[in-house]
Amino acid sequence: MNAMAAAAAGLESWLQAYEAQPSTSLDWLRALKFAAWERLEKSGFPGPRDEAWRQTPLGELVKTRFARPNGVEPPLDRIRQLAFDGAFAGQEIVFINGRFAAELSTLHPASGVVIRRLSDAMADGRVAGRLGVVDAAERRTPFADLNTALFGEGVFVEIEDGARVRTPVHVIHVSTAPAGSPSATHPRTLVIARRGAQATLVETYGGPGGEVYFTNAVTEIVLEDGAVLEHLRLQRESERAFHVATLAVRLDREARYASHAVTIGAVLSRLGLDVLLDGEGSEAALHGLFIGDAGQVLDTHSRVEHARPHGSSRQLYKGILDGRSRGVFHGNVLVRPGAQQTDAWQTNKNLLLSREALVHSVPQLEIFADDVKCKHGSTTGQLDPAALFYLRSRGLGEEAARGLLTWAFASDIVGRLPVPAVKAALTAFLHQRLPSAPEEAVA
Amino acid sequence: MLEIRNLQASVADKPILKGLDLSVKAGEVHAIMGPNGSGKSTLAHVLAGRPGYTVTGGEVLYQGRDLLALAPEERAREGVFLAFQYPIEVPGVSNVYFLKAALNAIRKHRGLPELDAVDFLALVKQKAGVVELDEALVKRAVNEGFSGGEKKRNEIFQMAVLDPALAILDETDSGLDIDALRIVADGVNKLRNPQRAVVMVTHYQRLLDYIVPDFVHVLVEGRIVLSGGKELAHELEKKGYAWLEQAPAGASR
Numbered sequence: 001m002n003a004m005a006a007a008a009a010g011l012e013s014w015l016q017a018y019e020a021q022p023s024t025s026l027d028w029l030r031a032l033k034f035a036a037w038e039r040l041e042k043s044g045f046p047g048p049r050d051e052a053w054r055q056t057p058l059g060e061l062v063k064t065r066f067a068r069p070n071g072v073e074p075p076l077d078r079i080r081q082l083a084f085d086g087a088f089a090g091q092e093i094v095f096i097n098g099r100f101a102a103e104l105s106t107l108h109p110a111s112g113v114v115i116r117r118l119s120d121a122m123a124d125g126r127v128a129g130r131l132g133v134v135d136a137a138e139r140r141t142p143f144a145d146l147n148t149a150l151f152g153e154g155v156f157v158e159i160e161d162g163a164r165v166r167t168p169v170h171v172i173h174v175s176t177a178p179a180g181s182p183s184a185t186h187p188r189t190l191v192i193a194r195r196g197a198q199a200t201l202v203e204t205y206g207g208p209g210g211e212v213y214f215t216n217a218v219t220e221i222v223l224e225d226g227a228v229l230e231h232l233r234l235q236r237e238s239e240r241a242f243h244v245a246t247l248a249v250r251l252d253r254e255a256r257y258a259s260h261a262v263t264i265g266a267v268l269s270r271l272g273l274d275v276l277l278d279g280e281g282s283e284a285a286l287h288g289l290f291i292g293d294a295g296q297v298l299d300t301h302s303r304v305e306h307a308r309p310h311g312s313s314r315q316l317y318k319g320i321l322d323g324r325s326r327g328v329f330h331g332n333v334l335v336r337p338g339a340q341q342t343d344a345w346q347t348n349k350n351l352l353l354s355r356e357a358l359v360h361s362v363p364q365l366e367i368f369a370d371d372v373k374c375k376h377g378s379t380t381g382q383l384d385p386a387a388l389f390y391l392r393s394r395g396l397g398e399e400a401a402r403g404l405l406t407w408a409f410a411s412d413i414v415g416r417l418p419v420p421a422v423k424a425a426l427t428a429f430l431h432q433r434l435p436s437a438p439e440e441a442v443a
Numbered sequence: 444m445l446e447i448r449n450l451q452a453s454v455a456d457k458p459i460l461k462g463l464d465l466s467v468k469a470g471e472v473h474a475i476m477g478p479n480g481s482g483k484s485t486l487a488h489v490l491a492g493r494p495g496y497t498v499t500g501g502e503v504l505y506q507g508r509d510l511l512a513l514a515p516e517e518r519a520r521e522g523v524f525l526a527f528q529y530p531i532e533v534p535g536v537s538n539v540y541f542l543k544a545a546l547n548a549i550r551k552h553r554g555l556p557e558l559d560a561v562d563f564l565a566l567v568k569q570k571a572g573v574v575e576l577d578e579a580l581v582k583r584a585v586n587e588g589f590s591g592g593e594k595k596r597n598e599i600f601q602m603a604v605l606d607p608a609l610a611i612l613d614e615t616d617s618g619l620d621i622d623a624l625r626i627v628a629d630g631v632n633k634l635r636n637p638q639r640a641v642v643m644v645t646h647y648q649r650l651l652d653y654i655v656p657d658f659v660h661v662l663v664e665g666r667i668v669l670s671g672g673k674e675l676a677h678e679l680e681k682k683g684y685a686w687l688e689q690a691p692a693g694a695s696r
Contacts, residue, residue, distance in 0.1 A: 385494065390531040393491050394545035394601065395519035395552075404544070408535030408584075 005041045013065045018149055020068070028128050036148035043142050055328045055360045056270050056299050061242045066184035066214050069097030074176035074208050079104060082172055082206040082236060084421040090168040091115060093155055097175055098185035100153055112163025113199065118188055121156035131190055133220040133248045139274045144246040147186040147218040154188030159197035168200035168419055175241070177213040184214040191220070193227035201229060202419060205243060206236035206265065214242040221248070223255035225279065230258050230418050237265035239294065244270045253279030260417055262426055263290040263298050273302040277311040288317040289413040291433065292325030292357070299328035306339040318413055319350040320406060321357035328360045333374060335367045342372040350380040351409045403434040444469045444506060444640045445609060451500035452489045459485040461665035462501065470637040474651055474676065475644045477662035478684040483644040484528060486662070487613040491525035492518050505609065519545070520552035522608030526598040526615055533585035538597070539567060541585050542604055549605060570603040574630035592623035599630040610634070612643040616650035628653030648680040663687050
């Protein structure tokens with residue numbers, strides 16, 4: 001390995017981590033990791049001149065030297081909370097600092113679905129040739145490369161042909177790091193839904209409050225012809241953590257994908273979604289809610305590529321920003337030549353609750369087909385004074401009125417969440433953040 | 444119940460109310476009429492405490508207390524209700540939830556126990572009948588996608604639930620066809636009682652055929668220039684407002 005190149009790219013500590021990995025007997029894996037590391041070494045981390053990262057302040061993250069997690073365990077009550085306090089009915093796979101926690105996981109044998117630790121699935125030969133949706137030249141990012149170069153463990157989910165899996169699968173990544181010793185994990189998830197399969201996946205990322213650590217996650221999803229996946233993603237990291245996530249989805253013919261991404265934690269959060277509609281008549285519905293306070297930077301970059309005809313994509317992202325927090329929404333819809341009859345729609349709405357809060361919103365369309373229907377829009381504003389007065393004129397206190405209107409702003413995203421335990425957890429969070437918000441879903 | 448003395452108020456530094464006097468007793472219905480821009484809606488909003496309306500002089504006593512010192516929600520809890528000319532749409536908040544929260548805030552203020560969901564829904568069912576409001580609308584988001592008539596009915600429905608001592612109706616007839624007007628007016632009439640006072644602000648005499656007032660006042664350029672009984676409304680209907688624009692303030696007949 002080229003230590004000088006690594007040093008030049010600011011990657012010394014990552015090089016150590018790369019070299020410290022246990023050797024693998026899988027040639028394809030070694031080659032995959034090596035290629036990723038070489039790309040990373042060449043590109044380095046993005047800088048302020050990199051268009052796609054211009055609004056994402058990576059300085060602290062790049063400067064921090066992250067160690068490997070050192071065996072410290074997070075408090076059990078935080079783990080329970082992230083697992084919805086037992087209210088979740090389904091399969092649960094728990095990772096602590098990247099290590100599979102069998103004692104905390106509840107996996108039942110279920111027909112139609114294979115759920116394995118990624119390391120086991122790789123050893124079984126289930127993964128070779130299937131990992132790496134994100135590595136295609138156009139979709140790779142330095143952080144996805146870092147994950148590929150360094151991931152050790154993760155989850156493999158395969159839903160079999162035509163299987164309708166009714167109980168949702170919950171993958172929980174809990175991180176913890178002692179004060180002064182930040183650590184990093186690189187969780188990797190691969191989900192393959194075979195032809196006509198249907199399932200619901202929930203991902204949670206979290207850790208105890210106040211701790212500094214770095215989660216660099218990659219989730220890859222392949223939906224074969226006619227497959228349907230509901231995907232809920234909750235980012236509930238420590239308010240001082242760094243969270244970078246790459247989510248890559250490929251849809252084949254008439255597949256349907258729905259994403260619900262809720263971003264609450266981390267001092268710096270970056271979610272990059274990359275959805276490729278690669279089969280005729282496929283549909284993607286992407287919903288997101290980011291709720292920031294204090295000095296948080298919460299960044300969502302979505303890229304939806306229509307490569308085939310008759311595809312449809314719907315995007316609704318909402319931000320609620322308080323304190324000095326900053327939201328970033330960058331949405332790109334790309335319609336390839338030949339992707340005729342594409343129907344694409346993209347909206348970003350933001351609510352600023354303080355004078356210091358800020359949002360950068362950039363919805364973009366790039367259209368190279370001539371028979372398409374595409375719309376996009378973005379609005380940012382404060383609570384409507386007329387609505388506030390209306391509620392107060394009926395007897396609601398000012399705080400209660402603000403809480404209710406803020407809740408109402410979030411409610412269409414919350415209301416769509418298809419898993420009751422997730423909906424309840426988010427409702428409880430909103431109630432705690434906005435003390436006067438309702439304790440139950442309304443309207 | 445309500446004593447307004449020499450009330451002066453501005454909007455964006457422009458004086459609108461220029462010394463308004465009005466006295467309203469429990470059980471009375473007062474109509475405030477006047478040409479566009481005379482200050483009718485400003486009066487309604489000042490009484491409800493809308494931000495952006497600055498009181499520059501005078502006083503308003505409500506049940507012996509200084510009304511203007513109270514925040515909008517405190518006025519509501521003390522029994523003041525404003526039926527809006529343009530009710531606000533609040534997507535994402537159901538009518539029922541909103542109204543239950545409002546009613547319980549008022550009840551708490553009055554030292555009454557909060558209503559639980561069952562009792563509240565029974566109350567809603569009963570009061571929805573007052574203005575023939577479809578119960579499906581009650582469960583929908585506040586005013587969202589309601590027709591003009593449904594919004595006005597919803598205002599009176601809210602009034603029925605919240606049971607105010609002083610109801611201020613701001614142009615409640617505007618935008619209503621004759622059937623909707625009749626339903627809304629019937630609703631208000633059902634809510635008339637010896638303990639409650641009603642102040643209606645309206646441009647047209649039409650509403651007063653359905654809700655017959657005890658007193659009619661004419662507001663011109665921020666002052667009440669003429670007061671009388673219900674027959675005054677008919678005179679205004681015939682003669683218009685122009686002849687009053689020079690009339691001396693405080694004249695009475």
